[in-house]
Amino acid sequence: MRSTLACLLVWLAAGLAVAAPEVPESxxxxxxxxxxxxxxxxxLYVESDTVQPGQKYRLGVYLTLDRGWHVxxxxxxxxxxxxxxxxTIDGAEVGPIQWPFPEVFREADGxxxxxxxxxxVLLLQDAVFAPGVSGEIEARVHAExxxxxxxxIPGEVHLQRTIRVEDAPALADPETHAFFExxxxxxxxxxxxxxxxxxxxxxxxxxxxxxxxxxxxxxRACGEPGADPITCATLRPGxxxxxxxxxxxxxDGVELETTGGRSPEFLAGGFLLTLSGRASADPPADPNGRxxxxxxxxxxxxxxxxxxxxxxxxxxxxxxVLALESPWLEPVAFENPARDLPLWRALLLALAGGxxxxxxxxxxxxxxxxxxxxxxxxxxxxxxxxxHGLAYLAGVLATMLVLALVVASLRAAGTSVGWGxxxxxxxxxxxxxxxxxxxxxxxxxxxxxxxxxxxxxSAGEGAVGARRSFFEGLLAVVVATPCSAPFLGTAVxxxxxxxxxxxxxIFLAIGVGLALPFVLVTLVPTWARFIPRGGSxxxxxxxxxxxxxxxxxxxxxxxxxxxAGSGAQTALLAYLVVVAAGVWIFGALQRAELPGVARIAxxxxxxxxxxxxxxxxxxxxxxxxxxxxxxxxxLGRVFSAAEVDAALARGRPVFVYFTADWCLTCKVNEHIxxxxxxxxxxxxxxxxxxxxxxxxRRDEAIRLELARFGKAGVPLxxxxxxxxxxQPIVLPEVLTxxxxxxxxxxxxxxxxxxxx
Amino acid sequence: MNGSIVSILTLLLxxxxxxxxxxxxxxxxxxxxxxxxxYELAKLRGQAVVLEWTNPDCPFVERHYSADxxxxxxxxxxxxxxxxxxxxxxxxxxxxxxxxxxxxxxFAYPTLQDADGTLGHLxxxxxxxxxxxxxxxxVLRYAxxxxxxxxxxxxxxxxxxxxxxxxxLASGAPDPSETKPYGCSVKYK
Numbered sequence: 001m002r003s004t005l006a007c008l009l010v011w012l013a014a015g016l017a018v019a020a021p022e023v024p025e026s027x028x029x030x031x032x033x034x035x036x037x038x039x040x041x042x043x044l045y046v047e048s049d050t051v052q053p054g055q056k057y058r059l060g061v062y063l064t065l066d067r068g069w070h071v072x073x074x075x076x077x078x079x080x081x082x083x084x085x086x087x088t089i090d091g092a093e094v095g096p097i098q099w100p101f102p103e104v105f106r107e108a109d110g111x112x113x114x115x116x117x118x119x120x121v122l123l124l125q126d127a128v129f130a131p132g133v134s135g136e137i138e139a140r141v142h143a144e145x146x147x148x149x150x151x152x153i154p155g156e157v158h159l160q161r162t163i164r165v166e167d168a169p170a171l172a173d174p175e176t177h178a179f180f181e182x183x184x185x186x187x188x189x190x191x192x193x194x195x196x197x198x199x200x201x202x203x204x205x206x207x208x209x210x211x212x213x214x215x216x217x218x219x220r221a222c223g224e225p226g227a228d229p230i231t232c233a234t235l236r237p238g239x240x241x242x243x244x245x246x247x248x249x250x251x252d253g254v255e256l257e258t259t260g261g262r263s264p265e266f267l268a269g270g271f272l273l274t275l276s277g278r279a280s281a282d283p284p285a286d287p288n289g290r291x292x293x294x295x296x297x298x299x300x301x302x303x304x305x306x307x308x309x310x311x312x313x314x315x316x317x318x319x320x321v322l323a324l325e326s327p328w329l330e331p332v333a334f335e336n337p338a339r340d341l342p343l344w345r346a347l348l349l350a351l352a353g354g355x356x357x358x359x360x361x362x363x364x365x366x367x368x369x370x371x372x373x374x375x376x377x378x379x380x381x382x383x384x385x386x387x388h389g390l391a392y393l394a395g396v397l398a399t400m401l402v403l404a405l406v407v408a409s410l411r412a413a414g415t416s417v418g419w420g421x422x423x424x425x426x427x428x429x430x431x432x433x434x435x436x437x438x439x440x441x442x443x444x445x446x447x448x449x450x451x452x453x454x455x456x457x458s459a460g461e462g463a464v465g466a467r468r469s470f471f472e473g474l475l476a477v478v479v480a481t482p483c484s485a486p487f488l489g490t491a492v493x494x495x496x497x498x499x500x501x502x503x504x505x506i507f508l509a510i511g512v513g514l515a516l517p518f519v520l521v522t523l524v525p526t527w528a529r530f531i532p533r534g535g536s537x538x539x540x541x542x543x544x545x546x547x548x549x550x551x552x553x554x555x556x557x558x559x560x561x562x563x564a565g566s567g568a569q570t571a572l573l574a575y576l577v578v579v580a581a582g583v584w585i586f587g588a589l590q591r592a593e594l595p596g597v598a599r600i601a602x603x604x605x606x607x608x609x610x611x612x613x614x615x616x617x618x619x620x621x622x623x624x625x626x627x628x629x630x631x632x633x634x635l636g637r638v639f640s641a642a643e644v645d646a647a648l649a650r651g652r653p654v655f656v657y658f659t660a661d662w663c664l665t666c667k668v669n670e671h672i673x674x675x676x677x678x679x680x681x682x683x684x685x686x687x688x689x690x691x692x693x694x695x696x697r698r699d700e701a702i703r704l705e706l707a708r709f710g711k712a713g714v715p716l717x718x719x720x721x722x723x724x725x726x727q728p729i730v731l732p733e734v735l736t737x738x739x740x741x742x743x744x745x746x747x748x749x750x751x752x753x754x755x756x
Numbered sequence: 757m758n759g760s761i762v763s764i765l766t767l768l769l770x771x772x773x774x775x776x777x778x779x780x781x782x783x784x785x786x787x788x789x790x791x792x793x794x795y796e797l798a799k800l801r802g803q804a805v806v807l808e809w810t811n812p813d814c815p816f817v818e819r820h821y822s823a824d825x826x827x828x829x830x831x832x833x834x835x836x837x838x839x840x841x842x843x844x845x846x847x848x849x850x851x852x853x854x855x856x857x858x859x860x861x862x863f864a865y866p867t868l869q870d871a872d873g874t875l876g877h878l879x880x881x882x883x884x885x886x887x888x889x890x891x892x893x894x895v896l897r898y899a900x901x902x903x904x905x906x907x908x909x910x911x912x913x914x915x916x917x918x919x920x921x922x923x924x925l926a927s928g929a930p931d932p933s934e935t936k937p938y939g940c941s942v943k944y945k
Contacts, residue, residue, distance in 0.1 A: 111877065
């Protein structure tokens with residue numbers, strides 16, 4: 001462990017229900033050294049310091065791991081090595097390890113699946129001392145494990161402590177007993193003891209060496225057989241992700257994978273997991289194979305873990321076997337909320353989302369300019385006004401189209417991205433900042449868009465080119481994408497999970513929604529009456545809006561500083577100053593009424609700007625690691641699916657949120673809701689563990705987690721109850737304190753008592 | 757009909773390149789080693805081929821290389837005209853890294869460069885080490901661990917790969933033909 005203090009802090013944060021009790025020095029050890037740092041700490045626990053011969057007595061080895069590291073279950077999966085414990089205790093017989101239900105780790109986009117434990121695990125074993133044994137006995141254990149994060153380190157630890165064996169009833173240490181009980185509750189039990197029935201069907205009457213097959217595992221709990229009336233409990237998979245609910249043992253050369261799950265009516269409250277498997281080419285050692293593993297069940301709010309041990313008929317190579325079909329075997333993918341959306345609804349959601357996007361904080365500065373544009377146009381001829389509206393629409397749609405095609409081609413090239421992904425690229429942030437500065441200078445009157453020098457006289461009063469409206473449309477899309485809005489998240493999630501023509505369709509629908517208010521305004525001739533005649537007030541308003549744009553630039557500089565460091569931030573500032581100087585020179589040429597020179601200057605300055613942008617030292621610099629970055633966040637620990645599972649398994653409610661520095665909606669929610677004293681108090685009092693996934697930079701794990709909830713962008717807010725770990729409350733993109741408090745109350749296990 | 761949909765799906769699946777399966781023709785590949793030399797499986801017919809997934813940063817690989825498990829076996833088998841090819845699918849590996857590792861360890865066989873993981877996914881390589889043995893007809897005959905000693909504690913470990921190749925050279929069948937590979941997961945990109 002890096003330091004005991006860090007360890008302690010993690011524990012305090014985790015708020016363990018039962019903290020690990022103290023042990024003698026000989027019973028603590030560290031293993032798997034990684035430089036100066038051991039990745040695993042091991043402790044040896046005994047139920048009590050004295051024991052009576054013949055009595056069942058529990059021993060435990062407790063492993064705590066550094067953040068992000070994991071050790072392996074009795075079947076390590078497709079890589080790794082199972083953890084081993086070898087005991088030497090004179091006169092005692094030690095039973096098998098009682099493995100708590102393991103977590104499923106998926107690497108390389110699910111190509112490598114392993115089973116094990118992150119953070120901590122207590123491995124319990126029963127021991128019985130033979131009659132006649134007495135006196136002080138040394139209990140020794142040799143623990144061997146492989147611990148992996150990205151790299152793997154094999155480790156071993158020797159632990160020992162003294163046990164007094166005497167012929168008098170032993171009293172368990174209450175603290176250790178509670179600690180053991182907490183972990184024992186996670187050890188899978190015999191299904192009969194829990195009233196759970198299991199059944200398996202296979203796509204072949206017997207599995208031969210080399211066969212591929214499908215299987216279904218049915219889970220039911222319908223009380224006493226023959227009872228009348230038959231009442232069945234409602235069961236759900238007991239993990240967040242149903243494909244992790246069944247963890248198979250190593251089954252004599254058979255590899256198994258959970259492919260789907262559903263709750264069909266014929267199972268009366270039960271559920272079904274579909275599996276696919278393949279037997280190795282070698283004949284099985286045991287011709288009467290068994291399907292073994294462990295299963296997590298959510299039974300009307302309570303988590304139960306059962307051992308699976310069902311027949312798996314095997315046959316010799318070349319034997320005649322029957323292919324079996326059963327409705328149970330139809331592979332059904334787990335529900336993806338976004339995929340099940342009909343297209344027309346997705347389009348409607350996209351349109352509504354685009355419309356609402358106009359009210360989100362990112363688009364506001366551009367919208368302000370748009371409002372100003374309307375005021376400017378108020379007394380133009382109707383034809384001109386409509387042309388502007390259409391140019392704005394065209395700008396929005398063209399940019400959306402480009403964005404959709406970029407997303408589609410990136411995906412075709414094997415890179416999956418999400419909504420607002422371009423802000424994960426520092427050069428893009430720099431380019432947008434430069435464009436906003438140029439635009440602000442335009443509003444200050446430093447230069448005019450277009451080369452018609454005669455128009456300069458009427459600046460602020462007359463018309464500006466339709467080109468400008470097109471450009472405003474482009475800008476609106478560019479600054480709008482880091483925002484997610486109500487409805488928009490679902491629509492975009494649908495798009496990102498669809499083939500490319502649908503991506504284009506959804507993006508265009510969002511564009512139509514975004515442009516709609518302005519286009520509508522240009523189509524209604526009566527609005528102009530409410531706008532006063534142009535005058536000097538317009539020049540002042542224009543300058544004011546310029547400053548609003550500079551405010552947006554400050555935000556972009558902040559993003560740059562957070563994602564690429566202060567060096568990159570300074571480089572960007574210097575670059576912006578140079579861009580501003582270039583624009584000023586251009587403006588001066590314009591005012592000198594040298595349109596030819598100005599034209600040449602504009603082209604060369606633009607080239608210089610692009611050249612300068614490409615040399616900005618922003619892309620390579622990666623100063624902060626994910627965890628250091630997260631320390632600067634206001635609330636929560638770094639998101640890890642395994643740790644969320646672990647917290648839920650300990651019976652804690654969990655709040656997970658996904659955010660990014662460039663997501664203004666996120667930042668507004670965090671400021672207004674998460675910093676509220678009532679919210680902080682509720683999170684503390686209800687024992688919530690909070691995790692934060694920061695998507696400021698590209699992160700495949702976070703993208704996949706978002707996709708599980710049908711989203712392609714941040715924010716995403718999930719409130720998990722330990723009673724329903726697979727069904728979190730998904731909160732809307734725009735949070736309020738009351739809404740959030742309600743969700744917390746609903747998800748916390750204490751809420752039932754609150755009402756009494 | 758659901759049945760017909762399932763059979764259509766099965767047909768579609770059959771059309772996509774299937775992963776390496778023991779007893780079936782090994783997937784063909786063309787890959788370059790750290791010197792840029794190209795190796796094509798189809799051109800190695802008549803010779804048994806051993807593919808050994810490796811990653812110098814993995815402690816399991818380190819243990820075997822400091823015990824010379826692979827070097828010795830490759831040298832012995834090389835005398836019987838068996839081609840030994842290491843494969844590195846680690847996303848961060850470069851030919852220069854491979855050359856440095858080769859110089860430090862002093863082994864002779866080439867290491868195929870697979871930083872994008874294509875070959876690894878084609879063969880379903882999950883761990884380092886993970887070894888595949890292909891016979892002279894291009895059929896995959898063994899897949900799995902190098903030996904039966906994951907923890908490196910056995911006095912006389914059974915070398916599955918050596919036994920599998922010996923069985924092939926004696927025109928027999930490897931037994932076992934599949935074992936559970938052990939080690940670090942392959943560090944795919």
